[in-house]
Amino acid sequence: MLLKDRVALVTGGSQGIGRACALVLAEAGADVAVAARNVEKLNAVVQELQSTGRRALALALDVTEPVQVKAAFAECVKTFGKLDILVNNAGVTKDTLLLRMKPEEWDAVVDTNLKGVFLCTQEGIRIMLRQRYGRIVNISSVVGQTGNPGQANYVASKAGIEGFTRSVAQEVASRNITVNAIAPGFVATAMTEVLGPDVKSKLLERIPMGRMGTDREIACGVKFLASDEASYITGQVLHINGGMYM
16 A cells, blocks of 8 residues: 555545545545535535445535635644545536636636645645655646647636646755646546537547546556655656647
8 A cells, every 4th residue: 555544635535536535545544634615515525435444534625715715724633633635636627718708717726726736735834844755746737848729718717727836845845845747637527528529529638548547547647656666756846748748
């Protein structure tokens, strides 16, 4: 068990990639706190996590609110005694062409996707510095490298995560804390289910492997970067996209 007796906190852990990350980390031996705004969905994930034999905790959290972030991280440490792994996965989209994009649509996406990573990482590092140990994995996106029309706000936030990852990695490397990112390609989740058949078909044409990824495939990458097997890897972006971006 790669993560035996580790403690992880996963934001956006109520569904999709976040839920998959929580389950895979628990299967690898970690106790897991899952954080999101939807408490009902969180409680269902907690039951799944507990079925693996690990301890689990649901944290109601809006990652854009500093007070809530501090309280959630404090509750995690109070419950489990420490925090070894932070997975910054919470994210939203509000897609539209730039000329039609309202300032509030820009702010909503950047605040959740980028400011949320800043707030959670800052709080996580406060804990990890005292421990002189930590693993932080930020969830970016393939479009942070390629761009994508109609997603200027989302792409800017994901590209920002990658620069943020490299900067923070340099700040905390001497304290045995690694900071990396994973950039998923197109993954079969609720976020992509709303796409029409024609859009999906065009997307698949861009993927050499000819299929979308699964949330579990992303989660297995997170598990690796969160483990001691990746102890000499920091400031990197791991692309898991079926060859869509090379």
